[in-house]
Amino acid sequence: MNSLTLLQVAWVALRVNLLRSILTMLGIIIGVAAVIIMLALGAGARYDVDQQIKSLGGNVFVVFARGRFMGGAREASGSSQGLTEMDAQAIEQQIPEVNVAAPTLRASGQLIYGNLNWAPEIHGVDNKIYTAQSWELAEGRSFSDTELASAGRVAVIGQTVKRELFGAADALGQTVRVNKMPVTIIGVLKGKGQNTQGNDQDDLIFMPLDTVRKRIAGMTLSSPKAVRSIIVQVTDERDMAIVEQQLDSLLRQRLRISDNQSGFSIRNLAEMVETRSQTMQIFNGLLAAVASVSLLVGGIGIMNIMLVSVTERTREIGLRMAVGAEPRIILKQFLVEAVLLCAMGGLIGLTLAVAVSLGLEYFAGFTAIIQPQVVVMSLGFSCLIGVFFGYYPATKAARMQPIEALRFE
Amino acid sequence: MSHTVVETKALEKHYQMGGQHLRALKDISIRIAQGDFVAVMGPSGSGKSTFMNMIGCLDAPSRGQILLQGEALTQLSAAALAKVRNKYIGFVFQQFNLLPRTSALDNVLLPLLYNNTPRDEARARAQACLQLVGLGDRLDHQPSQLSGGQQQRVAIARALVNDPALILADEPTGALDTETGLEVMQLLQQLHQQGKTIVLVTHESDIAAFASRQLLFKDGSLISDRSSIPHSASAELALLRQQRMKEVAV
Ligand SMILES: Nc1ncnc2c1ncn2[C@@H]1O[C@H](COP(=O)(O)OP(=O)(O)OP(=O)(O)O)[C@@H](O)[C@H]1O
Ligand SMILES: [Mg+2]
Numbered sequence: 001m002n003s004l005t006l007l008q009v010a011w012v013a014l015r016v017n018l019l020r021s022i023l024t025m026l027g028i029i030i031g032v033a034a035v036i037i038m039l040a041l042g043a044g045a046r047y048d049v050d051q052q053i054k055s056l057g058g059n060v061f062v063v064f065a066r067g068r069f070m071g072g073a074r075e076a077s078g079s080s081q082g083l084t085e086m087d088a089q090a091i092e093q094q095i096p097e098v099n100v101a102a103p104t105l106r107a108s109g110q111l112i113y114g115n116l117n118w119a120p121e122i123h124g125v126d127n128k129i130y131t132a133q134s135w136e137l138a139e140g141r142s143f144s145d146t147e148l149a150s151a152g153r154v155a156v157i158g159q160t161v162k163r164e165l166f167g168a169a170d171a172l173g174q175t176v177r178v179n180k181m182p183v184t185i186i187g188v189l190k191g192k193g194q195n196t197q198g199n200d201q202d203d204l205i206f207m208p209l210d211t212v213r214k215r216i217a218g219m220t221l222s223s224p225k226a227v228r229s230i231i232v233q234v235t236d237e238r239d240m241a242i243v244e245q246q247l248d249s250l251l252r253q254r255l256r257i258s259d260n261q262s263g264f265s266i267r268n269l270a271e272m273v274e275t276r277s278q279t280m281q282i283f284n285g286l287l288a289a290v291a292s293v294s295l296l297v298g299g300i301g302i303m304n305i306m307l308v309s310v311t312e313r314t315r316e317i318g319l320r321m322a323v324g325a326e327p328r329i330i331l332k333q334f335l336v337e338a339v340l341l342c343a344m345g346g347l348i349g350l351t352l353a354v355a356v357s358l359g360l361e362y363f364a365g366f367t368a369i370i371q372p373q374v375v376v377m378s379l380g381f382s383c384l385i386g387v388f389f390g391y392y393p394a395t396k397a398a399r400m401q402p403i404e405a406l407r408f409e
Numbered sequence: 410m411s412h413t414v415v416e417t418k419a420l421e422k423h424y425q426m427g428g429q430h431l432r433a434l435k436d437i438s439i440r441i442a443q444g445d446f447v448a449v450m451g452p453s454g455s456g457k458s459t460f461m462n463m464i465g466c467l468d469a470p471s472r473g474q475i476l477l478q479g480e481a482l483t484q485l486s487a488a489a490l491a492k493v494r495n496k497y498i499g500f501v502f503q504q505f506n507l508l509p510r511t512s513a514l515d516n517v518l519l520p521l522l523y524n525n526t527p528r529d530e531a532r533a534r535a536q537a538c539l540q541l542v543g544l545g546d547r548l549d550h551q552p553s554q555l556s557g558g559q560q561q562r563v564a565i566a567r568a569l570v571n572d573p574a575l576i577l578a579d580e581p582t583g584a585l586d587t588e589t590g591l592e593v594m595q596l597l598q599q600l601h602q603q604g605k606t607i608v609l610v611t612h613e614s615d616i617a618a619f620a621s622r623q624l625l626f627k628d629g630s631l632i633s634d635r636s637s638i639p640h641s642a643s644a645e646l647a648l649l650r651q652q653r654m655k656e657v658a659v
Contacts (some may be wrong), residue, residue, distance in 0.1 A: 002525065005522055005528075009522075012439050012511065016509070016510045240547060286467075314508065318506075319506045319508070319519075319525075320519070321491060321494075322467060322494060322500050322506075323494065323495060323500070323519055323520040323523065323567070324491050324492065324495020324496075324520050324523035324524060324571075325491060325523050326487070326488040326491040326492070326523070327487050327488060327491070328488065329523065393490040401468075402467045402468075402491075403462050403467040406467070406502070406506070
């Protein structure tokens with residue numbers, strides 16, 4: 001008996017008991033669908049995180065001064081110095097693996113334009129920030145050397161700030177007031193949109209470091225060139241570990257901090273995001289485990305029905321044996337039936353999973369990615385379940401004595 | 410002397426039921442030649458079916474030997490026995506034993522599925538056999554759409570399809586009324602005339618009279634083996650139908 005005939009015979013047997021076949025498949029359908037959906041959501045979350053890391057730069061460290069620098073007088077009285085622009089320069093020059101080290105400051109304040117006001121993040125930067133954080137200009141220009149050296153009253157604004165204050169109108173050349181100081185808009189950044197935490201990345205304004213340091217009220221600094229943080233971009237992501245060590249020893253030396261003190265922290269943004277995403281991963285793993293259990297239960301359902309089917313069809317088995325079916329062919333026939341049942345269940349489950357994933361993406365805003373290997377794996381796995389749980393009933397059928405099977409009532 | 414199809418030598422079948430030992434067949438030695446039409450008779454429980462199952466390779470003897478087409482059947486594996494059944498034997502059962510929800514054609518070609526006959530050839534042969542039993546126009550009917558007599562004829566077509574050396578029929582008329590029973594016997598006689606070797610189990614002497622040789626079993630022993638001139642099933646059928654017509658007319 002060739003395999004095509006076997007398949008046909010199995011198909012006919014399943015079709016004859018259509019409703020029962022479908023009900024039997026249900027366990028596999030739900031199990032496969034659940035596994036695929038969980039893995040798709042997991043892969044989607046993973047993808048989101050990767051995108052976020054990419055947008056932050058997987059090759060970026062942020063160095064913070066700890067307790068040495070803050071916007072208030074209270075903390076300005078620290079005995080040793082905090083981070084300065086010179087530290088950023090030193091990092092860039094003395095660590096060859098570093099592409100760029102951008103010093104930054106943060107301040108808060110109100111922007112007023114006409115009768116509108118808006119409170120974005122105010123960043124003091126130099127032009128290295130464009131490379132370090134992958135910003136691009138949509139229009140206008142970046143700061144000139146003169147503006148950087150003389151605390152020029154100029155600003156580059158993000159897309160959100162432009163939209164809120166200027167709408168569709170031209171922002172270039174307009175003057176806004178930042179904490180009462182008039183500042184001219186010379187450039188507008190290209191939008192980055194929301195990050196995966198849902199924060200707007202475009203709600204910010206760049207001004208030269210000195211402008212923020214000297215002209216935004218309320219800043220008392222530990223040193224004239226003090227900065228809040230330095231964004232360090234490494235040329236090759238594989239050098240992250242080396243650079244982290246070098247940063248540590250360089251800064252300890254420059255800030256005169258001994259090995260057992262901590263005066264600064266070096267953070268890798270990618271790591272931070274990844275840590276956050278791990279919780280999500282564990283959750284997904286748990287759901288996938290639950291889904292696997294439902295697959296297992298589905299498999300047991302298959303075994304149960306196959307056992308019933310074997311008993312019900314005892315006379316048929318006897319007849320097939322009487323007309324010349326060898327035990328191994330009877331075994332194959334029932335195995336093929338179980339595998340066919342599972343394979344069809346797997347296919348239907350896959351279809352269901354695709355539909356649900358699309359629904360989740362469309363209506364609930366999830367990212368769901370069904371990877372081809374997951375499809376192959378889950379279909380292969382459902383066939384395996386068929387073999388595993390179909391084997392015992394099939395052996396039971398194959399071991400029957402023809403005469404007893406024919407006499408079975 | 411014509412060619413021997415099946416031969417048994419001191420055949421015994423014992424059953425162990427609880428503590429009881431039952432000799433269902435006792436020392437049966439017999440030879441069935443090609444072209445024989447044998448009726449196996451005897452009261453219920455005399456061992457007719459047991460004997461039939463032995464020579465049909467459905468069950469193994471406790472002692473003694475069976476030679477089918479000169480080949481000894483003892484010591485064969487289940488798989489080898491299945492091959493022997495497929496090649497040499499066609500079964501007809503009292504309860505027809507057709508596959509439900511399966512067309513007459515597919516039922517008939519079932520034995521051919523198990524010896525890898527090419528699909529087209531199998532279909533052609535199954536169709537020819539159905540035509541032979543007078544069901545050439547019922548190929549696609551399922552058992553539930555056929556009368557009892559028609560179902561039994563499908564079963565006979567199935568028994569014929571692989572051109573076996575031996576046709577075994579265990580009470581083929583048992584589930585049928587007199588007229589359809591006679592029709593089935595007419596068909597078997599026809600096959601006998603074409604040279605088929607047939608063994609028929611029955612406990613009705615009227616039915617046994619259509620065979621050319623009668624074996625009588627009692628308590629597992631063969632107590633008589635005689636040949637006779639068979640009655641004609643066609644003639645009896647014609648007679649029966651004539652009577653029916655008269656009854657209707659009156
Ligand atoms: N599987 C079995 N286990 C135990 N005893 C059995 C078995 N099969 C048959 N027998 C016994 O063997 C004896 C012969 O049975 P068999 O079926 O051959 O009778 P039979 O002549 O065909 O009867 P009937 O005309 O009623 O069909 C009976 O006494 C029966 O009880
Ligand atoms: Mg019997």
